Amino acid sequence: MAAATLRSVHRRNSLLPLFETCRLRDLFFFSSSSVDPAAAVGVTISPDPNFMVEYLVNSCGFSPSEAAMFSKPLAHLRSTEKPDAVLNFMRSQGFDGAGIRKVISWKPNYLCYNVEKNLAPKFQFLRDLGLSESDIVDAILKNHGILLFNVQRSIVPRLEMWESLLGSRELVLKHLKKTTRFFHSSVEKTLHPNLKFLRDECGIPEERLSVVLISHPQLISHKPESLRDVVARADELGMPRQSRMFMWTVNILQRVSKERFEAKVEFMRRFGWSESEFSSAVRKAPTFIGMSLDMLRRKMDFLINVVGYTPSFIADKSNLLLYSLQKRVIPRFRVTEMLKSKGLLTGQAKFPYILQLSDTKFLEKFVLPHKENVPELLDILRVEGVCKGK
Template sequence: MVKYLVNSCGFSPSEAAKFSKPLAHLRSTEKPDAVLNFMRSQGLGGAVIRKVISADPRYLRYNVEKNLAPKFQFLRDLGLSESDIVDAILKNHGILLFNVQRSIVPKLEMWEGLLGSRELVLKHLKKTTRFFHSSVEKTLHPNLKFLRDECGIPEERVSVVLRSHPKLISQKPESLRALVARADELGMPRQSRMFMWTVNIIQRVSKERFEAKVEFMRRFGWSESEFSSAVRKVPTFIGMSLDMLRRKVEFFINVVGYTPSFIADKSYLLLFSLQKRVIPRFRVTEMLKSKGLWTGQGKFSCILTLSDTKFIEKFVLPHKENVPELLDILRVAGVCKGK
């Protein structure tokens, strides 16, 4: 089959050797020929076919009429284009093996109910890896039941998070329970609207990375209770890289003059872009103070929450004639263009 994959699909000899292993038992090229002809008839070019076969060489063993044609037709009937179908296949390896009525339709209906629209389901089908792999009976239903009945979290609150992070509920039930336990350890009330967001961010941060952040912030003076309190207020900051977290904390402490406890209490400060918001706004306010044009009334932490438009209207435009450098500071940061 190595020679066949080279000649019929355009793979290199080394690629063909790798992808031919699942096809070693084939005694003829009848099925592979039929599969390749079918894919070409669907408008798939050579490069795209190689991507599909690379994702799962077993596709070349499939029966076109039983396995491929019904799935392609179903996906097309959903409104997906040829390129959309390819994206869905590449993100959901094995989807062409699923039975339409027994597997694909139940998943489609369940996800549509959870996410609130067919359009959003199709978006994740094309962009989210393994979106359609989880079993409705063994994974999705048990996870929903656990969150609703045991944790007391309304389904709508769960759905809000799933619309952007559907994989949260696609994992094994025991894994989801472990994540909920970690959120409980932080003292996050299950009744809080931030609980599901906390569970979601914890899913993306390993225990090792999480503990590294706890230890890192301890060196800056945070107690464990302050760390937990900061996470409860703004859980997304723990998804930040250690390097970015270090640069932000060091700037707030060493340049702005905040104490570690103040940052823990106002942990939302850690979400602002250092280069596009924190540093340029600090430079603007410091320049105004140095020229006696601003008394410092109004906390810098509050100034950071203003939109770019409001900040410019309040702190830059009134002084653009006397201090044109203010606009230059924001232009360099990419905050304003041509104002």
């Protein structure tokens, strides 16, 4: 099964022709024939090794200090022929000045690339996948490593593997446009070992893993030793690997450093949580450890000082911390308090239950039946932007 996931011969064969039939002529507005740099129109030749600083300022819009820093890898250049060709090509493909500066700041040596050999094939390949000009710009700004990769040896295997894992080409292209560093990790050195570790050593079923990867593909994009460290942290929290929450816990821990995690432990200790209560709360609702300390403070203050819950109750019902304070917790609490003041809410409807209802269900059960007698309920929700036009 792992081999089938990692390599699909059918997909590989269907992708390679895209590379082999690149229509480079569609991408060029200049001739690829050899040109004498000295005779090329607009090309500057200079014996001054620092002339690239001025070039980056005038041609790209960098500040002098930025240009001085980014020019260091370009100190060997004595002509603007290649940089001019790269900049002209990038502009022809829809990159504006800010986008070009971003790409160059990541790797100034892109200005040394041969457009026909190093850049155009990648753009044509992405175009053949069905991406528009603006899509390609977004994909490269999120995953500039595409410009580094060989189409046949690197881009195709990555595309093939992610398509197998996520289940569709559309999802792969969506992440390519929106997810930073989605395409950076090596199949053989990173993706394959991480998948093998999670499946074979951790016992995570493939379908459960796929559910997490569809929304968080970065989970297997980090170095294998980093993933092992995060799994060990999840184990320390007492999260069973068989639990459906295990992979979500690993995912959030991967995005929260040990230092930030320990800061959350100490912060919640001040609210009265024991270490075991903190671990229990994370096992039930791991997402809350990704919140800022300020947001956690505001939620804990409201739930304790306004709603009246004890810290231990919140630890036991840690999903309470996941709801939006302004859009859900506060307006629904105000609605329930008003209903209680009118004698319209019995003690059977518990606030945690009320919070977990969808907006539609909440309106149907607690607002609309009383809108004639208590019109203020709709006003509360409109003020908070929860209810519009009801």
